[in-house]
Amino acid sequence: MIEIKNLTKTFKDKISVNQLSLIIHPGVVTGFLGPNGAGKSTTMKMILGLTNPSEGSVTIDGQSYKDLKQPISKVGALINGDAVNPKLTAKQHLELIAAASGIPEKQTEKMLIETGLENVKHKQVNTFSLGMKQRLGIATALLGNPETVILDEPFNGLDVDGIHWLRELTKKLAQNGKAVLISSHLMSEMQMIADRMIILAQGNLIADMTVAELAETSLGAYVKVRCENNEELISLLTEKGADIKQNKNKELHVHHLEMKQIGLLAKEKNLALYELTKVQPSLEELFVELTEGKMDYVSTGTTPVEGRELK
């Protein structure tokens, strides 16, 4: 079990991870989600002792990473940008790590088969595609049969077969009692494999719940309204406690008011509505909503109504 308490990382004057507290449980695939720059990799690096926290602590079964006696059998990780000597073959790379860590040689063969690299094991890593490198990174992470597996954006570069393989692998690891932490910025991907979701945005914890809880969260449901006079309707509904966002097509997304209430309030003021639809967003849409306005790199899309702060 990984326990993170008040974990904070500041680079110069920028807070990349802010007072993060959470637990990564064994036997569970935990999706670690957030837009670019949310602080996912930094958190993973702090778990692995690769980056020192500015504040707070991380323990793995009660110990910090640097105090673990046999770290490779406790935590295995794929961190983007992992250094692999490109001149080595896949087999040599794994054998080198196995030898350095006292892992039996037969384990390297097992990992090459498990990750589908058996046929290319004698090829130099510099001839590998991104997907093959990812597979080798995953083989490296699993080499010590660790209790916890941390994978930073492992789907990057994998083809359809690879994606399917990795989904099955992560499920199997969790079924075997391992704690699996996987980062991604794609909710749709995580939805397929994660039991629990942790969402970060700008270093802050936005959600930490099971996928079922996330899907049920009332934050998600809203009423889509198109109307002849948005300004008037916004002020009317806001007075009644609604939270409203307006997208670039001038559609209003109204939270915390029922469809019927909205219709009746509009009728009282003789406001014509062109559309009134209850929307239960997908997890992908919910993710966008939860993290909107909290990204380092923003693209166009739904914008908040002036004066209303996004939740």
Ligand SMILES: Nc1ncnc2c1ncn2[C@@H]1O[C@H](COP(=O)(O)OP(=O)(O)OP(=O)(O)O)[C@@H](O)[C@H]1O
């Ligand atoms: N070594 C560093 N020096 C300065 N700033 C850093 C450093 N590492 C990370 N950051 C900053 O910390 C913030 C969080 O970065 P991080 O890589 O953890 O995000 P992420 O959620 O993993 O993003 P992505 O999905 O794009 O990989 C970013 O603003 C990033 O620029």
